[in-house]
Structures are given as structure tokens and as C-alpha cells.
Amino acid sequence: MSMARETVTSRTTAYDTVLFALRACAENPSAFLALNSGNEYFTRPGTLGVVVFRRAGRHLIQFGGPFAAEPDRPELLGAFLEFARENRRKVAAVQLQRADADLYARSGFTVNQIGSSYALHLPEFTLKGSRFVKLRNKISRARRGGLEVCEAELGELSDEVGAVDREWLRAKGRHVKEIEFLIGELGGPAQAERRLFVGRVEGRVVAYISYVPAYGTRSGWLHDLSRRVPGGVPGLLEAVNVRALDTLRAEGAQWLHFGFTPFTGLSEEHEAATASALTGRFLRFLAAHGESVYPAAGQLAYKEKWGPDLVLPEYLAFHGRARASAVWQLLRVTKSV
Missing domain, CATH: 3.40.630 (Aminopeptidase)
Structure with a gap:
């Protein structure tokens, strides 16, 4: 056989x-x-x-x-x-x-x-220093624009997150399709393992990032699916990520993978x-x-701005x-x- x-x-x-x-x-x-x-x-x-x-x-x-x-x-x-x-x-x-x-x-x-x-190795990460001036400025602009970031459950926000997805995809053009297979998704049985951080302006969800577990010798989290509404102030995703990064590092996570x-x-x-x-x-x-x-x-520009x-x-x-x-x-x- x-x-x-x-x-x-x-x-x-x-x-x-x-x-x-x-x-x-x-x-x-x-x-x-x-x-x-x-x-x-x-x-x-x-x-x-x-x-x-x-x-x-x-x-x-x-x-x-x-x-x-x-x-x-x-x-x-x-x-x-x-x-x-x-x-x-x-x-x-x-x-x-x-x-x-x-x-x-x-x-x-x-x-x-x-x-x-x-x-990115989280224990040593800091936004201090001249190399991160532009990144700090973008995050500050988003916060001055009223952005508030928190961790949330998808079930409580599925309609709002779906609205962000539709606006994001519409801005890409009528012929653009969502990439599959090599990026993550939301929902399903695996959702219990994911972490979702969202950014709101005046109560409306305008950006989110989903993080999934990364296993092995460089265990930690993978910065997976990320979306933001088109327009608005710069720095929405950066501000969401830095909040998540601080949270995960405080919990003892060693690595944040950008994929x-x-x-x-x-x-x-x-x-x-x-x-x-x-x-x-x-x-x-x-x-x-x-x-x-x-x-x-x-994608590369976004990842490199964090100094991997x-x-x-x-x-x-x-x-x-x-x-x-x-x-x-x-x-x-x-x-x-």
C-alpha cells in the first residue's frame, strides 16, 4: 500500500x-x-x-x-x-x-x-530617537484628530468592521479583489485565538488591525489583517499598532512579526x-x-518604518x-x- x-x-x-x-x-x-x-x-x-x-x-x-x-x-x-x-x-x-x-x-x-x-523584537523596542521622528509625528496627528484605540471583540463590532472593509476595498478601485490565501481573515472558529485592536474617531470605527499567534522559536504575534477608511488624518494604523505593541509587550510577548x-x-x-x-x-x-x-x-514602507x-x-x-x-x-x- x-x-x-x-x-x-x-x-x-x-x-x-x-x-x-x-x-x-x-x-x-x-x-x-x-x-x-x-x-x-x-x-x-x-x-x-x-x-x-x-x-x-x-x-x-x-x-x-x-x-x-x-x-x-x-x-x-x-x-x-x-x-x-x-x-x-x-x-x-x-x-x-x-x-x-x-x-x-x-x-x-x-x-x-x-x-x-x-x-520586531519587542523587549528592546522604543520609539525614541531621530529615526522614529516621522512615525511619532504621524501617531501624534492621529491622536490630535480624536483617535481613540482599544482592544475589542469582533462579535461586538462585526458590522462596523465590515463597513471599514467595504470602504477600504471601494477606494482601491472597482477591479481590485481582496487577496486570499497568504493573508488572514476574520471570523470562524479561529477568531477565538486572534486579538483585534480598533481605532475610533467620534465613536466610529475608522481603522483596525487583527493579530494572530506566531509559534516556534520566535514566538509572539503576527500583525495580520489591517484596514483603515480612506482619507482622514494620517497615522491611524500606526497609532493602532503602537497601542497593540505596548499591550503585547507588557504581557511578555517577545516578537511582533509583520509577515x-x-x-x-x-x-x-x-x-x-x-x-x-x-x-x-x-x-x-x-x-x-x-x-x-x-x-x-x-507594505514594505509600512514595515520598515518600525525598524525591524x-x-x-x-x-x-x-x-x-x-x-x-x-x-x-x-x-x-x-x-x-
Whole structure:
């Protein structure tokens, strides 16, 4: 009997099973996004671990590496590849960490850096000093404009938060869709694990940021979904974040992760041994000209203004050679096109 037939895959894999695997094994700071609705899960009986993926055409688009104990990761990946072969599909994986990239390179994948993630070490963080003058000024302007920030429960504010989402999306233009898969969401069973901080002006919610747990050796929180109403005073999100940052640090949190930004921090020194030169050139082209595909510049500017202490490369992998069709399916899954 093949390994794949000893495994199960289901959209309805128990929420507690996936969450337990993430808490026990995940090193990827964005691992909590594995709990997004619409994801499917591949597991192997007797192994603590899960592979997270979505179907797109003739591809299985995997999120992160195998979330499993280190000795089980190669076997779980091999079982998932066998499952893909039996279903006549190819595997592409996105948001791999460096250790994942090495495993996938050894497993027959073409692996290229696709971007970077950014993190702030909270115990040493301070807004003092000349480097943060502009950030302090933006936060002060928001507060002078009447902004009040507090932590809240989504259930009490779902209509107001939804109104912020609609205004935010409308301002992006009629053809813009919300990115999926590589960013978080609100609601569902995972909401109990999230922290929501909102900013109000004259009682109206005008901005919010959702934070989700980050597991592993750099545990803490991930600055996940953030929205603000268009217009208004500058500094709304910055003021919300600094309030959350102070709260989480006071509770003993060590790291605030700002998450993955595609097409940023690309460097040949970070490339894996099996990198495709053509794919590398294409990704660097998107880094220079791809704002219509993904708004990386604005995201990077927001993250860098906080002076992150850590910048980590993240990777894209194709089983076998890199294929344009797999890139297209990844863009479709994330609703980037």
C-alpha cells in the first residue's frame, strides 16, 4: 500500500488537530494562516503534522512547508507528493522558510526566493530617537484628530468592521479583489485565538488591525489583517499598532512579526541550490514593476518604518522544473489576477 493511501486529506480535518500541530511544530511566523477557510489539509495517521494546500487547475498550491516535527517532515512531504502523483497533479509551494527551502531542494523541487518577512523584537523596542521622528509625528496627528484605540471583540463590532472593509476595498478601485490565501481573515472558529485592536474617531470605527499567534522559536504575534477608511488624518494604523505593541509587550510577548511581503529583499545570496535563473529574473522584474500584481512597495514602507530587527527570506518551490502555469495558478489562488 502506498504512503498516499495511508493518508487522509479533507477540508473538514478537525480544527483542533490542525491548531495542535501548528502550536507544537510550526516555525513559520505566518503559520496561523493555515486555519483560513478554504484550505485543505493532508495528514498521515500516526504522524503529528499537516500539509496545507488549495487546488488550482492541475496543481496543488501548498502553503508553508510541512507543519510537523523535524524527523517527520521529509516523510510527510514525500507522502504528499505521492498523493499529488496519484491525483495527476503537480505541487507548487509558497512561503517556505529557509529550512523548508533546503528540504524541498533535496526533494526534487526548483526553489527560488520570492520575498521576505519582517519582525520586531519587542523587549528592546522604543520609539525614541531621530529615526522614529516621522512615525511619532504621524501617531501624534492621529491622536490630535480624536483617535481613540482599544482592544475589542469582533462579535461586538462585526458590522462596523465590515463597513471599514467595504470602504477600504471601494477606494482601491472597482477591479481590485481582496487577496486570499497568504493573508488572514476574520471570523470562524479561529477568531477565538486572534486579538483585534480598533481605532475610533467620534465613536466610529475608522481603522483596525487583527493579530494572530506566531509559534516556534520566535514566538509572539503576527500583525495580520489591517484596514483603515480612506482619507482622514494620517497615522491611524500606526497609532493602532503602537497601542497593540505596548499591550503585547507588557504581557511578555517577545516578537511582533509583520509577515511576508512578496518581491522584497530579493538577493542572490539567499537563493537555494536548485534555484531557476529564469524564475529569479522574473521575480526581480516583478519586484521592480509588479505593483499592479501586488502592492509590495507600500507594505514594505509600512514595515520598515518600525525598524525591524529581523528580515528573513521566504521561498517559492515547484516540484520539478519551474512552470509558468504554476505561477499563474498561484496568482489565481491568491486572487492577485
